[in-house]
Amino acid sequence: MAENTYDAIVIGSGISGGWAAKELTEKGLKTIMLERGRDIKHVEGYTNANKNPWDFPHRGGRTQEMIKDYPVLKRDYPLNETNLDYWVNEKECPYTETKRFDWYRGYHVGGRSLMWGRQSYRHSDIDFEANLKDGIAVDWPIRYKDIDPWYSYAEKFAGINGTNEDFPGYPHGDLMPAMPMNCVEKDVAKRVRDHYKNARIVTNARVANITQPLPGRTACQYRNKCWLGCPFGAYFSTQSSTLPAAMKTGNLTLRPFSIVTKIIYDKDTKKAKGVEIIDAETNKTYEYFAKVVFVCICDELNMGVDEFRYRCLGRRPW
Numbered sequence: 001m002a003e004n005t006y007d008a009i010v011i012g013s014g015i016s017g018g019w020a021a022k023e024l025t026e027k028g029l030k031t032i033m034l035e036r037g038r039d040i041k042h043v044e045g046y047t048n049a050n051k052n053p054w055d056f057p058h059r060g061g062r063t064q065e066m067i068k069d070y071p072v073l074k075r076d077y078p079l080n081e082t083n084l085d086y087w088v089n090e091k092e093c094p095y096t097e098t099k100r101f102d103w104y105r106g107y108h109v110g111g112r113s114l115m116w117g118r119q120s121y122r123h124s125d126i127d128f129e130a131n132l133k134d135g136i137a138v139d140w141p142i143r144y145k146d147i148d149p150w151y152s153y154a155e156k157f158a159g160i161n162g163t164n165e166d167f168p169g170y171p172h173g174d175l176m177p178a179m180p181m182n183c184v185e186k187d188v189a190k191r192v193r194d195h196y197k198n199a200r201i202v203t204n205a206r207v208a209n210i211t212q213p214l215p216g217r218t219a220c221q222y223r224n225k226c227w228l229g230c231p232f233g234a235y236f237s238t239q240s241s242t243l244p245a246a247m248k249t250g251n252l253t254l255r256p257f258s259i260v261t262k263i264i265y266d267k268d269t270k271k272a273k274g275v276e277i278i279d280a281e282t283n284k285t286y287e288y289f290a291k292v293v294f295v296c297i298c299d300e301l302n303m304g305v306d307e308f309r310y311r312c313l314g315r316r317p318w
Helices: 017-027 062-067 125-134 144-158 184-194 237-248 305-313
Strands: 006-012 031-034 252-255 258-266 273-278 283-288 293-297
Touching: 006 017, 006 252, 006 273, 125 144, 125 237, 125 258, 125 273, 184 293, 273 293
Parallel strands: 006 031, 006 293, 031 252
Antiparallel strands: 258 273, 273 283
């Protein structure tokens, strides 16, 4: 195999890129994963993970200068000084909004898998059948039963904690024990169930923080520092889960500082056959070739669940 030729190319190292790399390499494909940003090593790369609020100049908060420099990120809670270097410099990488679009970006190995909110839910038959029943948009070509086993596959590997409820639109999952409710939450949950006769419920979130050990990962320590990078590997990220699995196969080449500028198209086969990149450190151009090219740029992490469902289902959930 030529030095610049692989069985598969994966563009992006976030949640979807990490999964693609894991699956391809475990199936025996020699794979290169291209990341436009720097490499953040698991554990050793989480430079602020063990710091306390008083270790930061502004106790971990945001300053007026940060608010000025990050006009998009300031719209939500992620803007603070504890992990500012995880987020894209908006002055260096601006974008035009014709209407509001909250594009929260991280250019590094792992992408936003290091900063995501970890809420992990299954779509149900209600979601997959909504367009058909409402007579709008396009009907899904699949139903919940088609991807039920794949949900289970992902949940078991990632480690999702939560509670299975017999409640419409909330399918059972392969879940670890939930993070327990406190006494007030338990009381509220019981009152809601009793008052609405189980037509409304308060239940635990389903979150990608493990509550039981997995290989190479320790159960959540409840430190409330997830967005700094977890040295225990307690929450699901590329670094804690899919990247080690892919590396273990010996089939993965990880190339950071690799900005993909072009998908190389084969006019004869009418298929993609490779990519062109610019090395972000040297500005040199390189080409890589493969029969499989995965473009793994996942934007639903920028959105709330309602907006994600709207974009996927073609309808507003309200």
